[in-house]
Amino acid sequence: MRKKCLFLAAAIAVASITVSGCKKEEQEPAGPIEQSLAAVTVNELKSGCYYVKNGGDFFELPTEGLNFDPSRPAETTTMEPNGIIRKDANRIVDFVYKDNAIPILYKNDQLVFKASGNVPSFTWERFRDQGYSIGLYGLSSSSAGKIQFENGKSGNDGTSSITAAISASLADGMTLDNGFVLDKINGASLTGDNLRPGGIVAGLTKDAVANCDLYVGTALISACATADMRAFTSFELYTTDLYSNSPNGYAIIDIPDYLKSGYYYINNAGLVKYYNVERGTDTADIKMDDPYYYEDNSGNVMTYYEYLEKTGAISQNTEIQGGASSLEDTPDIMDFNTDVTQSGITFNIAYKFQTKEAETAAKQTGKFPRVILVSPTGTATELASGKNSGDDEWVYMGSTVEGAVAGAWQLRFYNFENLYRSVSTDIASGNAKSFVQSGSSGQITIHYDDSPIANDITITWQNSDHAASVVIRTPDGTEYSREKTPGNLMLDEYGKVVFKLPGLTNGDYQFLIQGTDLGRVWVDSEESVSLDSSAAQTDPEDTEDAGTETAETKAEDGFGETAAQD
Incomplete structure (x- = not known):
């Protein structure tokens, strides 16, 4: 590794250098030679x-x-x-x-x-x-618009053809102590527009001939060189x-x-x-200079991800001006319908990239997944995204709408190719007893008053040829499901399940239904006879810890590895 030398008259020995033709010099055996990729053990x-x-x-x-x-x-x-x-x-x-x-x-x-x-x-x-x-760098444009080489600021590669060519062209007594002007290459005048970053002459290809006209002071000299230097800044x-x-x-x-x-x-x-891809991946479209650090208009330095957030991504759910009519078309839409005004509706979306290459491609192009929620009245809201932890591969989006109006709600998905996703809805209502499930899971909250009498809870769904798993969570956290309370499961078939609850507690009951595209789901309750004391009723408290199962159920309801994937 050697430091670059500057053009100084005392440092350039002319007598020993001869130039023949405009191509890379034939080197003596002791000199440098072209090197190619070579493996060692x-x-x-x-x-x-x-x-x-x-x-x-x-x-x-x-x-x-x-x-x-x-x-x-x-x-x-x-x-x-x-x-x-x-x-x-x-x-x-x-x-x-x-x-x-x-x-x-x-x-x-x-x-x-x-x-x-x-x-x-x-x-x-x-x-x-x-x-x-050519083997010069650090060139600059003078106040007169000339391309100049300045000692102390500019430099050269000592093994490049331009170094030898200039040395051989200097007349006796001529020095480069005060630099020189690079006026033309191959007859074309040079200006500041011909310089790349680093003060490097642009517009040349590997080993292209470069007949250079230079002025040392006011004396014109010619130097025949080639574009033999590959530079990196x-x-x-x-x-x-x-x-x-x-x-x-x-x-x-x-x-x-x-x-x-x-x-x-x-x-x-x-x-x-x-x-940043696996060997064997097509690299033709990969940018090698896509910056990780950016500057905003105020000169503040940001990481690539901070830059995305500031210029494109959002940190909180944001209403889009112009509403639904201003949105780009997308074939990737999910519809959710409600019959009556709800006390609240929550949408939960999770996604992750299928491969690291897909994630890399998104970073290279800036085409990150976007989800826009459209209300029945045409209001459009872009959902913010975030992660729960640094180790979690899933990215989460969500929106809770209080006082959700009745009608057709839409989730519009953009740039969701090469992704796994999970979508769930939670409808909170004191009176509505049905909802439309278009994703992989959903839930509805229904309020019941105290009742010491056993109740049959019946859950049915429109697309009865689709399988579903149902969990009922009572106000005190007790859960009823096929796995935990088989003794309370009175009917379990495609399109319909019935659970018998020994009584109802005043409060909100959550019904968590997991299954793909079930269509409309109905929840009904009616009083019935109690289970006989000798029947095989299973008390959830006697099986597993309710808190543990609740956490497991939550993972299955949308954001765990078991979530349904497109």
Whole structure:
């Protein structure tokens, strides 16, 4: 790893350099040669080097040209803690002979490090690929609109063809102490519009001929070079610490899940091309410079996810101006109907991505799942999303509407391809005894007065060819179900179940019905004869702890791994 030199007259030996033609120079055997991707074995790993491990092959992360001191740690432009977005592309790595030796790391590969001492922390400095150009960088546009090379600000790759070409073109006594102006390439005048970030000339392809006209002072010189330098400019920075030791003598570095696809320079030691997908996945549409850190209009730095929330995602349920008529069409709609005005209705939605690749694609495109609730009156509300814990793969949305009006309610789903989902409804009512279940589960709350007489509770549903599971939860938390109280289950068939309750307690009873697309569900109650004392009545309190079963039932009612999936 060598630091870049500047063009200084005293540092350029002209006599020993000859230029023939506009192509990459034929090198002496002792000089640098083109390198390509080459695998080594575990016994050939070198201390202090990083490798991509794929199967039994190891591919070293290369380094070549730098414009900074690699012995100093990477810092952000503003000297803030690691992770702050860079204000400009002030750090450059480039390759003239090793651009074809940059290995590709997939998330199911391993990034390994060979150490002879303690294993360090790992700095992931993310770079943008600026493509191929002549071997100059840090160029700038002067007040006169000219592209200038300034000593102390600009730099060059000492092994690039432009370095040799300029050196050979200098007349006796001519120096570059005061820099020079790069006026034209292949006869085309250059302006600031021709510069990429990092002050790199744009518009050239690998090894393209570049006949350069330069002015040293007012003297015109010509230099015949090629676009032989591939340059990368820094723009983000991360630090990690986790690794595991392999018995084969190297450390396996933990790759963070949040790391986005891109080029990463690891601990100033080598560059790797990283795809945040499994090996074998099509990578043609993956962006390598999609930022993780963003700035808002006030200059505040945000993470990618904070940026989404601020610019697109929402943190609380939000009414959409224009209502239902302003919404985009979607074929993915669920309808829910109520007969009378309810005291309340709750919608619960949970989703998770079927694969990590699907989640990655959503992050790359910004097309995250959205759900919009439309009322019978046409009011449209976008539902906020969130997670219960960092380890939970499910994302949750919900809305409770007090005083819900009668009619057709809709849940409109957008960008729900490649997802698992669960939808449930909870209708709270003092008088309504039916609801329409279009999702995988639903519930209704009905108030009953005290009654010491046994009651038969009958639950029926419209689509009687669909199976359903029913749980009745009393005001004191007692639960009746097929599993817990089989002695109270009087009838259990497709389309209808009947439970006998020994009496009713004043309060709200919850009826939790799990089953896919049952249609309208009715709940009815009528007094009946009590169970004989010798009958096999099962007391829920004698079976399992009610609180435990309640938690299990809740998981099954919409948001656990057992939830119905599209």
